[in-house]
Amino acid sequence: MDRLDGIRAFVAVVDSGSFTRAGQRLGISNKLVSKYVAALEGQQGITLLNRTTRALSLTTAGERYLIAARRVLNAVDELDAQARADDGMLSGRLRITAPVSFGEMFVQVLTADFLRDHPGAQVDLRLTDRYVDLAAEGFDLALRIGVLGDSSLIARRIGRTETWAVASPDYLAAHPAPRHPDDLREHRNIRDSNAPVAHRATFVIEGRAISVPLPGQITVNSAQSTRRLALHGEGIAIIPRFIIAEDVAQGRLIRLLEGFPGPQLDIQALSLPQPFVPPRLTAYLDHLRRNLTPALGKEPPRDS
Known part of the structure; x- marks a missing residue:
């Protein structure tokens, strides 16, 4: 097994909540997903997931490994994205979270418009009113409304x-x-x-x-x-x-x-500090800033 296959399978299981849904996401059988995760655990010499008949949960070691695993997958995706960026094609997946009402009224529609213009990109949109930890949960972008607390995140006003x-x-x-x-x-x-x-x-x-x-x-x-x-x-x-x-x-x-x-x-888009901003993230932010303001019926923001 290629270690990258194991990492992808492990992250897919965590994100989807089951081996079956992870297999559907990756286009392989749930048995192969389980085999990949078990092989990864064997290579690392640690248990990443607690398995019961009713649920899966991360071990303490799995929580630490998940953060590093997401970084690895993001780095691989960026290598592919940079190669395709020269051809003017956006690719790769964006994980985005937004408040429920705001997301249902605006973000899901604007996201669908974005994907029609960029068929090589994918978006995993999670609507929730709870505070999401971008680093721990592997999100590229969080859309939030109102006054924000002090944070190391990069904030861009989009409306x-x-x-x-x-x-x-x-x-x-x-x-x-x-x-x-x-x-x-x-x-x-x-x-x-x-x-x-x-x-x-x-x-x-x-x-x-x-x-x-x-x-x-x-x-x-x-x-x-x-x-x-x-x-x-x-x-x-x-x-x-x-x-x-x-x-x-x-x-x-x-x-x-x-x-x-x-x-x-303020309606703000928050992302983690990073030396290289993926072209798909820049394009998505530009799309929101162009199209959200008319949808809200307000004058466009004057600063960033």
């Missing part, structure tokens, strides 16, 4: 959005509409735990960014769940504009506090 305070007509029929952000203290607020501080919101008041409390009984970790609760009259919600713009236009939700805008939220 902007804003948040709107909204409520349903039914809720407002039973509760007076807030005229000032401080009035939110007297309302039921539906809070999104993806916000930097779920129980507070920031508004521009007399030219200054002021944080106000958001009392409420419901906190969820999904902008779409927040939207659905607002549609059902459960309270006031503060939601990214792109998620609720159509609801506001159709009158299903009413925009509140228009004279007190919330902060602009």
Whole structure:
């Protein structure tokens, strides 16, 4: 067995969660995948995977080996990509993660457009609202919205959005509409735990960014769940504009506090520092920057 075959099989098993799905991904039988992984373990003299009848899991040694294995495969892919780049053809796989709502509304469509233009490339798109460790989990790019913490990752702004305070007509029929952000203290607020501080919101008041409390009984970790609760009259919600713009236009939700805008939220693409940026990653980022802004209906970002 070529050691590279074993490494590819091992990473495919981890990423797909089973020998059968790894075989389907690699175009070989699950028995051959198992044989490759076992041979790799024999060569290394370590156990990489705990195998039970119900599940697979990485051993401690396997967790360490996985990080190095991804680097090896990335290096091999880059050698192939550089060779093809001279011919103007993009190739290789990109692993990308994005928030669920944003990914379903924009990223999956833009990714499909990108792949139509570059049939030699492949994209593994994972939509999740949890924080993803790019290095440990082998992702090339993470798309994130809002204020980011300190990080060694390379951040590129690809767009902007804003948040709107909204409520349903039914809720407002039973509760007076807030005229000032401080009035939110007297309302039921539906809070999104993806916000930097779920129980507070920031508004521009007399030219200054002021944080106000958001009392409420419901906190969820999904902008779409927040939207659905607002549609059902459960309270006031503060939601990214792109998620609720159509609801506001159709009158299903009413925009509140228009004279007190919330902060602009940067949409950023994060990647690991690396000496050589794969051509497919550069091309994908350029594609997002060109096409995301028109989709969001905002002016293009002026800086990077």
